[in-house]
Each structure stands twice: as structure tokens, then as C-alpha cells.
Amino acid sequence: MTANIGNSAGVVINDLNLSFGETHVLKGVNLSIEAGEFFAFLGPSGSGKSTLLRAIAGFGPRPTGRILIDGEDIADQPPWKRNVGMVFQSYALWPHMTVHKNVAFGLEERGVPAPEIKRRVDAVLDMVGLIDLAERRPSQLSGGQQQRIALARTVVVEPKVLLLDEPLSNLDANLRVQMRREIRDLQKELRLTTIFVTHDQEEANTTSDRMAVLDEGVIQQVGAPVELYDKPSNLFVANFLGSANVLQGKMSVGKDRKCKFQSENGVAINLGAQPPNEGAVVFRPQNVRISKAGTNCKAGNVQFQGTVGHMEFHGNIVRYGVDVSGHLILIDETHQRGSVLFDIGASVDLQVKQGQIMVVPGH
Ligand SMILES: Nc1ncnc2c1ncn2[C@@H]1O[C@H](COP(=O)(O)OP(=O)(O)O)[C@@H](O)[C@H]1O
Ligand SMILES: [Mg+2]
The missing domain is CATH 2.40.50.140 (Nucleic acid-binding proteins)
Known part of the structure; x- marks a missing residue:
């Protein structure tokens, strides 16, 4: 199985504010995400989920407030030094490279020796069940397989935090249900701190240990899915989590x-x-x-x-x-x-x- 992927980190966010020009988008966000936790940002379109995730990754306008990864303030660190791995909605696989090469790329860039690259790529491809397709190109894969490659490519470099922005939105309904289970299983196996952005309450409920519900850039409530469903702290949360x-x-x-x-x-x-x-x-x-x-x-x-x-x-x-x-x-x-x-x-x-x-x- 996999070699030593893990060494997860906690994420702490203190009084985070972020604006695009005059538009105040994130308003006083405070959060504490445990190492190894599967945490969802849930909210309607435009509520600030992606902006918050991107702020953790180091993309977008500089926020005020603090973001700590593993206890360290990362405000001055560029994205590639933050030890976070982000999977984009579009997967962004290189079409001209094989699956193996796509997954190996991040390790090659980091100057990892070739035998170690081979070992780590094979281990991760084995884990996502695609070792037999290593020589294919992305265009020869189904949507679900491309999604697994995008995940494999991100976790192979052993980030301390995995960031997923609506990763299932390009898949059809049945595959979405299967993939969310696979992501959840992979996360548990690696014990990798994972932040999962979704507007779909069922997706957040079924995957996450805890979630934060956002509306208009403000965190409405944080807790385990069943706590929020049974004890919503306001009407927005009560309505967003299901019929009421x-x-x-x-x-x-x-x-x-x-x-x-x-x-x-x-x-x-x-x-x-x-x-x-x-x-x-x-x-x-x-x-x-x-x-x-x-x-x-x-x-x-x-x-x-x-x-x-x-x-x-x-x-x-x-x-x-x-x-x-x-x-x-x-x-x-x-x-x-x-x-x-x-x-x-x-x-x-x-x-x-x-x-x-x-x-x-x-x-
Ligand atoms: N690059 C940008 N420039 C200006 N406004 C933006 C930009 N990106 C996002 N916004 C605004 O920030 C708000 C939150 O967007 P976003 O974080 O993408 O929401 P979500 O991911 O929850 O759908 C929206 O009102 C959106 O219009
Ligand atoms: Mg978004």
C-alpha cells in the first residue's frame, strides 16, 4: 500500500476579512479545523466558499486576519510553499502526458529521485485503482477516472492539507455518489486534513466530520452534520440543510x-x-x-x-x-x-x- 503519505496539519483561521475592490466578500471568518479532519464549506453559490478556500491556498487578494497551518502563520508564503494541495473542478490534467507522467510531474519538479518517483506514483495509482491505466492519456479515461487522477496527482506530493473545490460537479449523479465515497475512504486512509467545498447539502452531510455553513461571506454555524440538522442556530441553516x-x-x-x-x-x-x-x-x-x-x-x-x-x-x-x-x-x-x-x-x-x-x- 501507500508509503507514508500523511503528516496532516490543522488549519486555524482568525478574524479573516477579504475584499475584491469595494466588495467585502469574507466577513470576520473564524474557524479551527483539526488535523486529519474532513471539513466541508457548505453554502449557496456566491457565499464565499471558493474565496475562502483560495485564501487558504494563497490565491486571490490578500486577506486581513490570520491563517495558520500547523500553527504557522502562512500570510507571507506563496501558494507553492504552503504545503497544501488543491484539486480544481476542471481537473487541469495535461492532455499530452500519460496518467503516470501526470501524477509524476509534481515529484519531478521537486527533484525527487527517479526510483522514488516510480514507487510513489505506483503506490498512489494503486490506491485509486488505476495502476492498470498508467500508460493511457487523460482523453482515454472516463470522467470518474480523470477525477481519480487529479486526486492522485495532488496527494502524491504529500500535502499537509487537501483542498477540494466542488470536485464532483462535472460528474453525473450516480458517479458523484460513488466518487464522494471514494474521496471519503481515501481521506480516512491517508488521515489527510481535507477541506471540501460544495453547495450540495447531501454531499457535505455524507462526507464531512464537521462543516461550516456560509451565507454572504459569514459563517452561520459550525458542527457535525447531524448537529446542524437537529439544532440549527438560525433559519438560514435550518432551511439550507433540508426541507423545513x-x-x-x-x-x-x-x-x-x-x-x-x-x-x-x-x-x-x-x-x-x-x-x-x-x-x-x-x-x-x-x-x-x-x-x-x-x-x-x-x-x-x-x-x-x-x-x-x-x-x-x-x-x-x-x-x-x-x-x-x-x-x-x-x-x-x-x-x-x-x-x-x-x-x-x-x-x-x-x-x-x-x-x-x-x-x-x-x-
Ligand atoms: N475575482 C473576483 N472579482 C470580484 N468579485 C469576485 C471575484 N471572485 C469572486 N467574487 C465575488 O465574491 C463572492 C463570493 O464568490 P465565491 O467565493 O466564488 O462564492 P462560492 O464559491 O461560494 O460560489 C461573489 O459575490 C463573487 O461575485
Ligand atoms: Mg465556488
Whole structure:
């Protein structure tokens, strides 16, 4: 297997600000990425993900603030001295060189002796499963194979940090799923600190140990995917990580110290204990049960009455949109073979377990 690739480094970012001319793009970014961690930057297009990644690599305008790799401030170091390896969306393979030569190139440039180059290139090609294609040219490879070569070429020089900017966006849907697993496996094998930029929440969720959600150049929240999904710190994060039912309204605490929420359209929701913050009531479509009108409400559940406005059969789930006093509530019901679907216009009851209801700051 591979020879001693690794010696990963942590990345610390302190109060980073970056502008393109008058446009302030990164705003007060603070982050601490552990050595060996798989970390994702997730956010919509234009949120500053690539700019932040490029700042770590040493490309683009000089930011203010600090970037530390392995504890060392790298502000004055040019990209090639930073010990980071970056894989670009376009792969940027040399078309006239063989696969072996493409992967060897970085080592040749660094003056590594020929026998060592051969050993290291073979080890990396073996690792990405392409040792048999070493004499081909990039044009004779599929998209997924080109992606593996781009990765192999970057990790063979043993960077301390691997930077990936939307590396799967040129691949079709099935291959994307396969490649994200391969990248994840490779990262675990090498224990290489990896920063993965994506606008796709599923990609970030399935690959990363932790992620930072960005919007408009500001980090909204940092944490493990499941933490962010279950405890979003604002409505942007709640909505960006998946479908969410959001009800705005007012809270009040009764004499019994129990907390009630009244939505803008007058729907009352019993929250039980008082939540730690004010905010909107949020719950996920898959946490809502739908049943015909007149169903008894189970203890500990919140119940709504409504009318089915739309119904989509997806196969694995049935997605309903139900009108509850003018609020559109989405429900994802796992489809059981033979189960009866509710028609548009049907009167239904909805139930949500109190524990599935989140109170999230924001408007
Ligand atoms: N070279 C540039 N010159 C001016 N503005 C830029 C440049 N590159 C990026 N920007 C702006 O910075 C913001 C963040 O861009 P980017 O980091 O590419 O976002 P993302 O990768 O999240 O889609 C955008 O508003 C974009 O228009
Ligand atoms: Mg980008």
C-alpha cells in the first residue's frame, strides 16, 4: 500500500476579512479545523466558499486576519510553499502526458529521485485503482477516472492539507455518489486534513466530520452534520440543510410555566417547557404523521387540522402539502406497499411529537 503519505496539519483561521475592490466578500471568518479532519464549506453559490478556500491556498487578494497551518502563520508564503494541495473542478490534467507522467510531474519538479518517483506514483495509482491505466492519456479515461487522477496527482506530493473545490460537479449523479465515497475512504486512509467545498447539502452531510455553513461571506454555524440538522442556530441553516416547515409567531408562558406558541395565522402549538430562545417554530416534513380527520391526538404530540392541497408520489415517500389555517405544511410519509394515499381536498389530521419541534432564532 501507500508509503507514508500523511503528516496532516490543522488549519486555524482568525478574524479573516477579504475584499475584491469595494466588495467585502469574507466577513470576520473564524474557524479551527483539526488535523486529519474532513471539513466541508457548505453554502449557496456566491457565499464565499471558493474565496475562502483560495485564501487558504494563497490565491486571490490578500486577506486581513490570520491563517495558520500547523500553527504557522502562512500570510507571507506563496501558494507553492504552503504545503497544501488543491484539486480544481476542471481537473487541469495535461492532455499530452500519460496518467503516470501526470501524477509524476509534481515529484519531478521537486527533484525527487527517479526510483522514488516510480514507487510513489505506483503506490498512489494503486490506491485509486488505476495502476492498470498508467500508460493511457487523460482523453482515454472516463470522467470518474480523470477525477481519480487529479486526486492522485495532488496527494502524491504529500500535502499537509487537501483542498477540494466542488470536485464532483462535472460528474453525473450516480458517479458523484460513488466518487464522494471514494474521496471519503481515501481521506480516512491517508488521515489527510481535507477541506471540501460544495453547495450540495447531501454531499457535505455524507462526507464531512464537521462543516461550516456560509451565507454572504459569514459563517452561520459550525458542527457535525447531524448537529446542524437537529439544532440549527438560525433559519438560514435550518432551511439550507433540508426541507423545513417554518411558522412565525409569538410565544407566551402560562401560569403553569408551560410555553405556548401562537402562529401568525392563529395556530396554537404547545411547546411544553420554555425553549432557550425566542424564534420561529420549525419541524421537518418527515416528522409529521398524516391521518384522516378525527384521529385521536396521542399524549405528547401536537395536532393540527388541515386540508390536502397537493400530493406527490415519489416512490420511497409520498409528499403532501397540507393547508393549516393558511400555512402550507409539508409532510413526507414513508410509503408502505398498499397504503392508502390521501386525495387533494381531503380533511386530515397532522401530528408532530413535541420533541421534533425546534425553536429557531430568525425571521
Ligand atoms: N475575482 C473576483 N472579482 C470580484 N468579485 C469576485 C471575484 N471572485 C469572486 N467574487 C465575488 O465574491 C463572492 C463570493 O464568490 P465565491 O467565493 O466564488 O462564492 P462560492 O464559491 O461560494 O460560489 C461573489 O459575490 C463573487 O461575485
Ligand atoms: Mg465556488
